[in-house]
Amino acid sequence: MAKIVLKDISKKYKDETVISGLNLTIQDGSFTVLVGPSGCGKSTTLRMIAGLEKESGGEIWIGDQCVNGTQPGLRDVAMVFQNYALYPTMTVCENIEFGLKNRKVPKQERDALVREICEIVALTPYLDKKPQQLSGGQRQRVALARAMVKKPQVFILDEPLSNLDAKLRNQMRTELIQLHRRLGTTFVYVTHDQVEAMSMGDEIVVMNKGVIQQIDAPMKLYNDPDNLFTAQFIGTPSMNVVDVQAVQGLHVDTSAKIGYVGFRAEHVLMGAELRSEGLELGGEIMTRESLGAENIYQIRSNAGVLFAKTFLSSLETAEHTKVVVPYNRLYYFDPDGNRIRETMIPRQRNLAVIGGALK
Numbered sequence: 001m002a003k004i005v006l007k008d009i010s011k012k013y014k015d016e017t018v019i020s021g022l023n024l025t026i027q028d029g030s031f032t033v034l035v036g037p038s039g040c041g042k043s044t045t046l047r048m049i050a051g052l053e054k055e056s057g058g059e060i061w062i063g064d065q066c067v068n069g070t071q072p073g074l075r076d077v078a079m080v081f082q083n084y085a086l087y088p089t090m091t092v093c094e095n096i097e098f099g100l101k102n103r104k105v106p107k108q109e110r111d112a113l114v115r116e117i118c119e120i121v122a123l124t125p126y127l128d129k130k131p132q133q134l135s136g137g138q139r140q141r142v143a144l145a146r147a148m149v150k151k152p153q154v155f156i157l158d159e160p161l162s163n164l165d166a167k168l169r170n171q172m173r174t175e176l177i178q179l180h181r182r183l184g185t186t187f188v189y190v191t192h193d194q195v196e197a198m199s200m201g202d203e204i205v206v207m208n209k210g211v212i213q214q215i216d217a218p219m220k221l222y223n224d225p226d227n228l229f230t231a232q233f234i235g236t237p238s239m240n241v242v243d244v245q246a247v248q249g250l251h252v253d254t255s256a257k258i259g260y261v262g263f264r265a266e267h268v269l270m271g272a273e274l275r276s277e278g279l280e281l282g283g284e285i286m287t288r289e290s291l292g293a294e295n296i297y298q299i300r301s302n303a304g305v306l307f308a309k310t311f312l313s314s315l316e317t318a319e320h321t322k323v324v325v326p327y328n329r330l331y332y333f334d335p336d337g338n339r340i341r342e343t344m345i346p347r348q349r350n351l352a353v354i355g356g357a358l359k
């Protein structure tokens with residue numbers, strides 16, 4: 001087990017800086033997920049920790065060792081990738097023990113290790129099979145087992161589930177969470193899928209354009225985002241955000257300049273739930289997505305398309321509707337997208353209106 005510390009890390013490819021001034025501490029034994037849109041620098045960060053990519057500046061510490069310049073094989077880190085990279089001509093057993101053989105681990109010890117690990121990842125019945133005789137999930141387990149026999153201080157997983165179908169992906173997520181609990185080793189996991197990040201990580205690092213936006217536990221990110229990027233990246237549907245210019249009658253006590261007002265779809269009140277205090281908007285219901293107990297509506301308002309989520313019985317599409325968001329459910333951001341936390345509920349407790357007069 002080991003804590004990982006990245007100090008002022010930068011990475012350039014030729015003239016292009018893809019990461020600059022990145023500082024990150026990954027706690028010993030945590031399941032830390034790096035998440036962000038494609039190209040934001042997640043894999044590059046991971047590959048620098050593993051030693052597969054050289055940092056252009058800064059220091060990387062694993063445990064009490066600065067590993068700048070240390071070869072990947074000597075970092076006590078095991079990696080699992082999206083493409084399992086198994087040897088097709090070798091059996092499951094041979095694939096798993098390959099690294100041990102290279103390290104000249106005696107046969108008896110090798111056999112015991114392979115048996116132990118295969119029990120954990122439920123591969124014992126498949127030891128003599130070749131990779132092409134296995135399902136995607138089983139192949140991914142072989143890749144995991146191959147990493148596990150090294151008994152590394154740190155597991156690094158780069159989108160390991162993205163080749164699996166939705167059902168198997170769900171199952172493997174649960175298996176990985178259980179595996180992490182069982183091993184107690186530091187897991188660093190990369191995904192572009194915020195749902196995967198939220199369901200697996202105990203600590204989530206949200207990245208955008210090579211810059212860390214926020215590091216927090218999943219629900220803290222969702223309920224208390226530091227900025228517009230995190231607010232809109234985490235959660236489905238995404239947080240509704242309107243330009244403050246589109247809002248009339250909102251009086252907020254704050255010293256900061258408000259640029260945007262945000263609210264979550266599930267905090268939108270409709271029909272019988274409507275109140276006489278809050279942010280009110282009207283519009284046409286464009287679509288209704290029924291999730292069984294809940295409905296998600298896309299509403300076209302004067303301030304753009306907004307989402308509302310409710311357990312109330314269905315409203316019809318094309319219907320004109322009025323909705324209200326209570327003041328204590330509003331998030332405020334400055335014109336640069338930074339969260340404004342020090343706000344007071346509006347002095348005038350009445351309705352503010354989005355998008356001008358209602359029809």
Ligand SMILES: Nc1ncnc2c1ncn2[C@@H]1O[C@H](COP(=O)(O)OP(=O)(O)OP(=O)(O)O)[C@@H](O)[C@H]1O
Binds near residue numbers: 037038043192
């Ligand atoms: N070998 C390379 N040479 C030049 N540019 C690179 C190289 N590898 C990555 N990049 C650039 O660095 C940036 C970060 O890439 P990286 O693969 O880390 O992103 P990512 O967040 O993991 O994206 P994805 O989810 O698509 O894998 C991208 O703009 C990419 O084009």
